[in-house]
Amino acid sequence: MPVKLFVRLAGHAAVLTLAANCNGQWTVTSLHPAGATNSRAWSTNNGKQGGWAFVDGVGGACTWNGTAASWADLRPSGYSSSQINALSPTQQGGYVDIGFGQPHAALWSGTSSWVDLNPAAAFADFSEVFAVADGQQVGWAQIFTWTHASLWTGSAGSWVDLNPPGVTFAQARAAAGGRQGGWVQMPNGFHASLWSGTAESWVDLHPSVATGSAIMAMTDTQQAGTIEMGGPPHACLWSGTAESYVDLHPLAAGDSWSSALAISGNTQAGYVILNDTIHASAWMGTAESWIDLHALLPADFTSSQATGVWTGPTGIHVCGYGFNETIGRSEALLWTLPTCQADFNHDGFVNGDDYDSFASLFELGDLGADINNDSFVNGDDYDLFASAFESGC
Structure with missing residues (x-):
C-alpha cells in the first residue's frame, strides 16, 4: 500500500x-439572538462560541453552537452583568459583576452556575478570566492599586500571582500547553511575556526593535498579539522567542493599526484599521496572507472585529462582532471557511x-x-x- x-x-x-x-469559500452567520439589543462573541472552541448578549434589560454571559437559534443563557441569577471571554471544550471563563461595577473572575461549566475565582484571600478588588485551557484559567486581579497577571486551576484558593518581582502592572491573556502569555509593564513600555505557572518562570518576548508588545493569544508553539515599533501597533506572531516575531500588518493598511487577538492552528484573527474603519481580519502566518473578513459583511455593517478562532475537522471558524449602523447595534458574528478535503x-x-x-x-x-x-x-x-x-x- x-x-x-x-x-x-x-x-x-x-x-x-x-x-x-x-479564501473564496468564506460564509458569515449572524449569532445575534432574537430579542437581543446587542451581542458580541468573544471566543470559539470545538464548534461552540462564547460571549455576551443584552436580553430583557440584562447583559450577560452566553454561548452558541454556530447559530443564533442555539443561543444559551448562562447569566447567573441576581447579577446585573456577566460575560464569557474564553472557552475550552468543557469550561467557560470570564467575569460576573457582583455589584457597583465590581467584576469577579468567573468559571462556568455549561450552565448558569458559576465559580467565583476572585482571590479574596489576597485582598483582590477586581478580577477577570481571559483564557481557559487544560484545566487552567488565566487573567488578572487588582490588589490595592496593582494589577496582577493571574493563574487559577478551578478555585479562588488556587490563585497564583504571575507578576515578576518589581512589576506592578501585568495581565495574562492566553494559555496553552501548560504555559501562559500576556504582558508586563516595564519602564520602557509593555513587554510581551510568557510564564510556565510561576512568577519566577517569566520570559520576556519583547523584540529588541520594539517600543511595545503584548501577547493576546497562544497555541502550544506560537503566540499572537501586538507589536509597536515607534508607530501604531501592528498585529504580530511569535514562535517562542523575542526575535522570532513576524509583523502581520498588511501593506494595504498603510500607517494604521492592527492587532491579532486569537490563534488556532495556522490561523490568526483580529482586526485591521483600513480607511479609518475597523475590519475583522484573519491571517495565516504572514502579512501577505491577510484576509479582510469585514468585506464579506452586508453594507449595513460599518465596522467589525474578529475576536476568536478555532480550526478543526469542519473548517476554520472565526467569531467576533460587527456594528450594524442601520439598526444601531452590535451583532455577534461567525465567519466559516469549510473544510477542504x-x-x-x-x-x-x-x-x-x-x-x-x-x-x-x-x-x-x-x-x-x-x-x-x-x-x-x-x-x-x-x-x-x-x-x-x-x-x-
Whole structure:
C-alpha cells in the first residue's frame, strides 16, 4: 500500500508548487439572538462560541453552537452583568459583576452556575478570566492599586500571582500547553511575556526593535498579539522567542493599526484599521496572507472585529462582532471557511504539508486518513484526497 500511495501521488507533484489559498469559500452567520439589543462573541472552541448578549434589560454571559437559534443563557441569577471571554471544550471563563461595577473572575461549566475565582484571600478588588485551557484559567486581579497577571486551576484558593518581582502592572491573556502569555509593564513600555505557572518562570518576548508588545493569544508553539515599533501597533506572531516575531500588518493598511487577538492552528484573527474603519481580519502566518473578513459583511455593517478562532475537522471558524449602523447595534458574528478535503492539516492552504500529513497516516492505516468516514483506510480515501489535492479545492 505505501508503494501504491507514493506512485499514484507522484503524478500530482506539480500541484505542490501551486499552494492554493481557499479564501473564496468564506460564509458569515449572524449569532445575534432574537430579542437581543446587542451581542458580541468573544471566543470559539470545538464548534461552540462564547460571549455576551443584552436580553430583557440584562447583559450577560452566553454561548452558541454556530447559530443564533442555539443561543444559551448562562447569566447567573441576581447579577446585573456577566460575560464569557474564553472557552475550552468543557469550561467557560470570564467575569460576573457582583455589584457597583465590581467584576469577579468567573468559571462556568455549561450552565448558569458559576465559580467565583476572585482571590479574596489576597485582598483582590477586581478580577477577570481571559483564557481557559487544560484545566487552567488565566487573567488578572487588582490588589490595592496593582494589577496582577493571574493563574487559577478551578478555585479562588488556587490563585497564583504571575507578576515578576518589581512589576506592578501585568495581565495574562492566553494559555496553552501548560504555559501562559500576556504582558508586563516595564519602564520602557509593555513587554510581551510568557510564564510556565510561576512568577519566577517569566520570559520576556519583547523584540529588541520594539517600543511595545503584548501577547493576546497562544497555541502550544506560537503566540499572537501586538507589536509597536515607534508607530501604531501592528498585529504580530511569535514562535517562542523575542526575535522570532513576524509583523502581520498588511501593506494595504498603510500607517494604521492592527492587532491579532486569537490563534488556532495556522490561523490568526483580529482586526485591521483600513480607511479609518475597523475590519475583522484573519491571517495565516504572514502579512501577505491577510484576509479582510469585514468585506464579506452586508453594507449595513460599518465596522467589525474578529475576536476568536478555532480550526478543526469542519473548517476554520472565526467569531467576533460587527456594528450594524442601520439598526444601531452590535451583532455577534461567525465567519466559516469549510473544510477542504485536501487541506489535510486545516491551515487554509493546499500544499506539500497536506500531502505529507495524509501520506504519513495513510501508510500506517490510521483512521485519521479515513476521508470518506467509512471506518476503513483504503484506496477510496486515496482517490478522494488525490482528487481534491489536484483541484486545490
